[in-house]
Amino acid sequence: MSASRRPVSPERARGRGLGLVCAFGLAGACATPAAAPPQPLPFDHALHATVELDDGPLGCTTCHAGAERGVRAGLPALSTCLSCHMRPQGDPPSSEEARVRELAASGVPLRWIQVTRNPGHVYFSHGAHVARAGMACAECHGEVTTWTEPPTVPLRHLTSMDACLACHRARGAPTDCVTCHQ
């Protein structure tokens, strides 16, 4: 697998600008909602969406293998990151980038924290929505390709029974309790 560098996306540049404003405490809008959960590594979806492989852009399912046909989308193992980050990436590679290899060398297991998550009594299946109903990731998750860092707060409409039911009614999908509580 090989990857080449492309210019920093406008979203990423904007994200950095906001960080600067917040650092100076200038805008009330920056008042951070909740403390971000401690993710084991930095991760930037917008930056990785600009990475080109030999056969096209880096797709969602490279890192979320179950997102089209499985129940859970899944979060990537360190080996997925290392398929590129075994060697330094970026021109020049940043100190953040080196943390991928530092974690690998430390032997500490990689455990991402899933922010938008339902309680265990809720059954949700990606395959039913993506492979069967043909829905795009963005219909539920929004424009993930603009995320410059992991989300800090759950998406309310993906953890709300009313929101699930509203779409199920609108699209003639099943609404009986056992559909989502098994």
Ligand code: HEC
């Ligand atoms: C297909 C190759 C590929 C995979 C897989 C990949 N990356 Fe990257 N990553 C890159 C490239 C290329 C860059 C440098 C992009 C640039 O600077 O333009 C990069 C940059 C980074 C950076 C530095 C970002 C910054 O702001 O300086 C971090 C951190 C990072 N990746 C973490 C990860 C993690 C964690 C994973 C696994 C979940 C991962 N990457 C998977 C190719 C990849």
Ligand code: HEC
């Ligand atoms: C119908 C809405 C919907 C669509 C379409 C959808 N998702 Fe999700 N996704 C969810 C919900 C709801 C959750 C939270 C599931 C839970 O409670 O654990 C989730 C969770 C996730 C997670 C967290 C990890 C996991 O294993 O669940 C990832 C990653 C993810 N989705 C990626 C994707 C990708 C990539 C696509 C497109 C291929 C996609 N999703 C399409 C609703 C959707």
Ligand code: HEC
């Ligand atoms: C190079 C690997 C990689 C690629 C490609 C990738 N993701 Fe992710 N994704 C991650 C990692 C790592 C996390 C956990 C950290 C974070 O949330 O940024 C994550 C988390 C998520 C989550 C869960 C956020 C939560 O609630 O915790 C969603 C949803 C998601 N990704 C959707 C997508 C979609 C849609 C695409 C394609 C447009 C995509 N991802 C492409 C690595 C990747």
Ligand code: HEC
């Ligand atoms: C934007 C629309 C939309 C949203 C939001 C949505 N769904 Fe669905 N869901 C559908 C559609 C359409 C189907 C029917 C798929 C098919 O069989 O063609 C479906 C099917 C399902 C199925 C499979 C039912 C079966 O008969 O196998 C489950 C389980 C499910 N949804 C759970 C959920 C849960 C839980 C949520 C909220 C976290 C949710 N859905 C949110 C549109 C949605």
Ligand code: HEC
């Ligand atoms: C389309 C999916 C879906 C269907 C159908 C569904 N639920 Fe839910 N339900 C959810 C989700 C998602 C949650 C978790 C979010 C929440 O608590 O609002 C939930 C939560 C709940 C809770 C816990 C509420 C709480 O406050 O903790 C109960 C009780 C419940 N559902 C009962 C039912 C009953 C009874 C039915 C049938 C009449 C039903 N559900 C049908 C998706 C669904």
